[in-house]
Amino acid sequence: MALYAYVTLATAQSDLASRLYDPTMQFWSPAELTTLLQEAIRMWNALTGQQRGDFPFNTTQGQCFYDLTQQAGTLRPYTLTDQSLYESMEYSLLEPLTATYPLTWTGSAQFTMQALIAAVQRRRDETLATAGCTLTRRIIPVSSGNARIALPDTVLAVRRIAYQPLPGFGLPSSIVLWPEDQWSLDSYDQGYATTPPGTPATWRVTTEPTLTVDLDVPPAIPGSYELLTIEAGAALSATAASTFPIPDDWLWLVRWGALMDLLGVESNAKDPLRAKYAEGRYKQGLELLAAAPAVLGLRLNGVPLHLDAVRSMDLYHTGWEALAQGPPSEGLTAGLNFVAITPPDAGPYSLTATVIQNAPVPVLATDYLQVDRGVYDVILDYAQHLAMFKSGGAEFMATIPMYQRFLWQASLAASRIDESGEYAKLLYGQSQLEQWMNPEYTPELAPSEAAT
Numbered sequence: 001m002a003l004y005a006y007v008t009l010a011t012a013q014s015d016l017a018s019r020l021y022d023p024t025m026q027f028w029s030p031a032e033l034t035t036l037l038q039e040a041i042r043m044w045n046a047l048t049g050q051q052r053g054d055f056p057f058n059t060t061q062g063q064c065f066y067d068l069t070q071q072a073g074t075l076r077p078y079t080l081t082d083q084s085l086y087e088s089m090e091y092s093l094l095e096p097l098t099a100t101y102p103l104t105w106t107g108s109a110q111f112t113m114q115a116l117i118a119a120v121q122r123r124r125d126e127t128l129a130t131a132g133c134t135l136t137r138r139i140i141p142v143s144s145g146n147a148r149i150a151l152p153d154t155v156l157a158v159r160r161i162a163y164q165p166l167p168g169f170g171l172p173s174s175i176v177l178w179p180e181d182q183w184s185l186d187s188y189d190q191g192y193a194t195t196p197p198g199t200p201a202t203w204r205v206t207t208e209p210t211l212t213v214d215l216d217v218p219p220a221i222p223g224s225y226e227l228l229t230i231e232a233g234a235a236l237s238a239t240a241a242s243t244f245p246i247p248d249d250w251l252w253l254v255r256w257g258a259l260m261d262l263l264g265v266e267s268n269a270k271d272p273l274r275a276k277y278a279e280g281r282y283k284q285g286l287e288l289l290a291a292a293p294a295v296l297g298l299r300l301n302g303v304p305l306h307l308d309a310v311r312s313m314d315l316y317h318t319g320w321e322a323l324a325q326g327p328p329s330e331g332l333t334a335g336l337n338f339v340a341i342t343p344p345d346a347g348p349y350s351l352t353a354t355v356i357q358n359a360p361v362p363v364l365a366t367d368y369l370q371v372d373r374g375v376y377d378v379i380l381d382y383a384q385h386l387a388m389f390k391s392g393g394a395e396f397m398a399t400i401p402m403y404q405r406f407l408w409q410a411s412l413a414a415s416r417i418d419e420s421g422e423y424a425k426l427l428y429g430q431s432q433l434e435q436w437m438n439p440e441y442t443p444e445l446a447p448s449e450a451a452t
Contacts, residue, residue, distance in 0.1 A: 004370050009362035012037050012369055012380070019384045028387055032091045036383040038361040039088070039252055040406075041371060044379060045359035046249040047410040049293050049417065049428060051370070053357045058348045059328075064321050064340045065137050068295070068353055075357035076294065076337070080248050081241040085120050085255050086113075092259060092390050103238040110269035111262060117236050123257030123282070125232040127246060129156040130447055131289040132440055134245045135335035138227045145197050147218040149225060151211045157230040157440065158213060159334070160310065161203050162321060165223040171199065174226065174321035176314045177215065181206040185216060192216050228310070228334055247336060248358045250292070253285025274392055290447035294431040295339060297354035298331035305331035309433035310340060317342070334434045375409065382406040 007015075013033040017025050025033065045051045057071040069076050087097050095107035105113040128134060140149060142163070151158070161177045180202035185192050197220035208214045236242050244251055260278035263271040298305045310332045313320045320330075323343035332340040339353065360370045371379055381402035388396045418424050441447070 004372065005368045006373060007369050007376060008365065009034065009037070009367050009369065010365040012362070012376075013365075016380055016383050016387070019380060020387055033383075033387075034362070035088055035091060036386045037369070037379065039386060040379045040382040041361050041369065042249040042359045043252055043382065044371065044375065044406075044410060045356070046247075046252075046288070046292065047407070048413040049356045050413060051357050051359050052296065052354065054352050054354050056350050056352045059341065059345050059351050061347055062325055062344045064342060064344050066339050066341075066351070067137070067337050068339060068355065069134075069337045071353075075353075075355055076247065077358065078243050078245055078248065079358070080251050081243050082117070082120055082124075082236050083241045085251065085258065086116050088255055089116060089120075089259060089262070093262070094390050101239060101241065110267065113238055115262060116258065117238060119258035119261040120254060121233070121236045122261065123254045124236075124244060124246065125156070126257065127254055127286065127289070128230060128232060130286050132157070132159075132230050132435070133247065133250070133289055133292070133336045134230070135159060135338050136229050136231045137338070138229050138231075140225045140227060142219050142221075142223045142225060144220065144222050145218045147200070147215045148208075149203075149213040149215070151213065151229075153211060154232045155211065155229050156232055158203075158205065158227060159230065159434075159438065159440070160226075160228040160314070161213065162226040163200055163219060163223065164226055165199075165219070165221040169221045171221060172319055172322035174319070175199065175201075176318055176321075177201060177203045180204045180216065189216065196220075228338070247289075247292075247294075250285065250289050253282055253289065256285065257282040271392060274389065274396070277389075277396075287447045290435075291432060292336065293356050293428040294336040295333050295353060295355055296427050296430065298339060298341075299352040299354075300328055300331075300341070300349050302350075302352070305329065305341070307331045307333060307430045307433070309437040310334045310338075311434055311438035313340075313342060315437070333431055336431055375413070378406045378409045 013030055016033050016037065017023050017028060020028055022028050053075045055073045055075045057073060068074055069078055086103065087099060090097050090107065093111060095111060098105060098113060103113050163175045163177055164173060165171045167173065177200055181204050195217050197218040200215035200217045200219055202216045203213050205213055233245055234242055246254065256278045260275050260282055262269060263275035263278060298307060305328065308330060313330065313332055320342040321344065325346035326343045328341035328343060328345050328349070330342045332342065334340065341351070362369055369376065385399040385403045388399045
């Protein structure tokens, strides 16, 4: 049931078309106007986190980690595909749509379908690598007596490793390994290289070949390694659509990155002004995504769980994954998609996640825009600004104040949320606890630092 029921998509299209002096929707079609309004609503939610909700899902006995984007009834599913980006980019480039697979380019000679696909794939993977928004839980079999772990070339970064020996050998079921470097081992454990197989305690990548991780001690007992990694997406093609492993409300930044590539090439398509603008929007998006909230709370059978970072639990309650099964008492976050519970549950239980949900966007002409009345005008401002991108030049630059007004109102909305509760900032910062406890970058170069 709609919460706001005062303006429909059809009305918003008409209002936007009037602003663009195109009331009959000739230069901007109804489909394009819909795309512009949807992006404006998604970006508003990305900047403010105003769309919040609860969704329950059942836990699995003995399981600690859960990917929120994959649970039944999730409010944070990955739904947008690369096709939606191609269509949005083609609108921006004044090119005809390639809406049917296999995608065949029918536009001007300035671009090709493969150029669009390649640009989107590059910027998608760069976004995943830089913002670290989406983690993957990867299980790799142990090669007994071998201290080196080989990784597939989709792995962009390793964030955590746990050794999980087979049961029956007297070891815990999960042993967290600590990141280390060659200097420390050479200085404080000089005999590590001749240590016989046993139980590893550390891992390192500082001096190892690409796509490998070395342990301090070769494992003596078979089993597996549990890794949390940042990984590239699947290869894109012109034959089938691919879902993006990036939150729906943030996919616009991949589009700006791809447009930066396409408009910056040395060809007839080169447009330095719009390429520079797209670059700024892309960098802005990376910084903001690195500091974005996702999980606001977890409740187990209706009882709130204390939230912390996976690294924090590794540090202060090492062995939490190997505890005896029982009613979970702690919730943990990692990235924008993973939560974990400890001790491993003896359930199943019902876990309810309170999250920043995907912005509900209108699709049908009768759908209502889910924004309040005080926001509608700046939604039109930003949609008009986006619409004028394809005009370029002075006409586009003249709409920059509309974009700035949109950002100003978004900052006010976010500030209102911060002031609405004594600990609102802490609630909205819980998704970044893992990054704070287990930083991926030195502080002066962290994307989230640039955003603050």
